[in-house]
Amino acid sequence: MSKLAITPKGFLRVAQTAFASLYLIIITGSLVRLTGSGLGCADWPRCSESKFVDVSSSHAAIEQLNRLFTGVVAVSVALAVLLSVRLRPKRRDLVGMSAGLVVGVLAQVLLGGLVVLTGLNPFSNIAHFLVSILLISNAYMLLRHAEIFRTTDVVLPRREPELTNKRISSLVRIVLAMTGIAIVAGTVVTGSGPHAGDENAVRINLAINLVAKIHSISVLICLATAGVLFLLARKDPISWRIVGHPLERFLGVGLLQGLIGYVQYFSGLPVLLVAIHVALSVAVWLGALDMYWNSRLPRPA
Numbered sequence: 001m002s003k004l005a006i007t008p009k010g011f012l013r014v015a016q017t018a019f020a021s022l023y024l025i026i027i028t029g030s031l032v033r034l035t036g037s038g039l040g041c042a043d044w045p046r047c048s049e050s051k052f053v054d055v056s057s058s059h060a061a062i063e064q065l066n067r068l069f070t071g072v073v074a075v076s077v078a079l080a081v082l083l084s085v086r087l088r089p090k091r092r093d094l095v096g097m098s099a100g101l102v103v104g105v106l107a108q109v110l111l112g113g114l115v116v117l118t119g120l121n122p123f124s125n126i127a128h129f130l131v132s133i134l135l136i137s138n139a140y141m142l143l144r145h146a147e148i149f150r151t152t153d154v155v156l157p158r159r160e161p162e163l164t165n166k167r168i169s170s171l172v173r174i175v176l177a178m179t180g181i182a183i184v185a186g187t188v189v190t191g192s193g194p195h196a197g198d199e200n201a202v203r204i205n206l207a208i209n210l211v212a213k214i215h216s217i218s219v220l221i222c223l224a225t226a227g228v229l230f231l232l233a234r235k236d237p238i239s240w241r242i243v244g245h246p247l248e249r250f251l252g253v254g255l256l257q258g259l260i261g262y263v264q265y266f267s268g269l270p271v272l273l274v275a276i277h278v279a280l281s282v283a284v285w286l287g288a289l290d291m292y293w294n295s296r297l298p299r300p301a
């Protein structure tokens with residue numbers, strides 16, 4: 001084995017690191033916004049016109065730390081792509097997904113610049129957040145694929161998924177789609193709300209109570225659909241075996257997130273609760289994705 005070769009287990013660790021760093025930067029990015037440090041560095045890629053790195057104020061230091069953490073993320077995804085090509089037997093799936101992470105991080109670096117250069121325009125913020133969701137989904141897929149160890153070059157044809165109950169399968173997709181809609185609606189609430197990242201930043205010209213209502217209705221439809229899925233899947237042992245545990249996890253995190261959503265709304269959007277809400281929104285999405293992945297997974301007979 002050459003010095004640069006990596007074992008599938010070693011690659012799994014690399015994929016876990018990339019996933020963890022991408023999750024963490026979503027949280028640190030939201031803290032930049034919630035502490036009002038969005039324009040802590042008024043320039044990009046330099047922090048200010050005269051300094052590349054500037055920690056002269058707390059806002060600049062927070063924004064600067066987030067930018068430096070981007071370096072950690074970039075190294076973790078670059079490692080993933082470099083090592084994925086060295087895996088034996090060859091894993092084209094892992095190479096493709098790792099390359100997707102590099103492209104996504106490059107897009108995020110540019111979008112992050114756009115957020116700063118447009119003075120925290122809410123639509124550039126929304127795009128930045130939604131691309132983060134795509135990136136973390138890509139990292140999650142990489143993780144799940146990296147967990148499948150292969151010992152030969154022969155790739156067995158993918159068997160038809162075992163979930164034959166069409167109604168359950170459709171409900172899983174509807175829950176995934178509704179979670180996506182709830183997340184997009186949530187970003188519009190943020191764009192219309194008080195946490196812009198800087199007191200002078202423009203806001204979407206929509207009443208926050210109206211958009212929050214639309215957001216919460218989409219969440220209620222999503223959770224109600226998941227509830228129906230739960231009741232139907234319980235009656236069908238095969239479906240329950242496939243989606244039962246991921247569905248229970250999804251419902252647990254989704255209900256907690258819904259509760260936090262209402263509490264933060266009625267308590268004037270305190271920073272800590274909003275930060276938890278942002279972090280959990282990623283967990284809810286990954287929960288829905290996990291359930292979908294499980295429903296498509298070929299299983300041993």
Ligand code: HEM
Pocket residue numbers: 030129182183184185186187188189190191193194195212213215216219254255257258259260261262264265269274277278280281284285
């Ligand atoms: C499964 C449940 C939920 C999910 C997945 C979810 C997701 C999200 C997301 C992704 C954001 C935008 C984060 C950002 O742009 O940084 C958001 C913001 C928000 N959500 Fe939810 N949400 C859920 C439930 C609720 C509920 C039930 C309410 C009740 C009204 C609510 C109220 C809010 C508010 C007020 C904001 C704006 C916070 C801010 O000012 O930044 N959410 N949500």
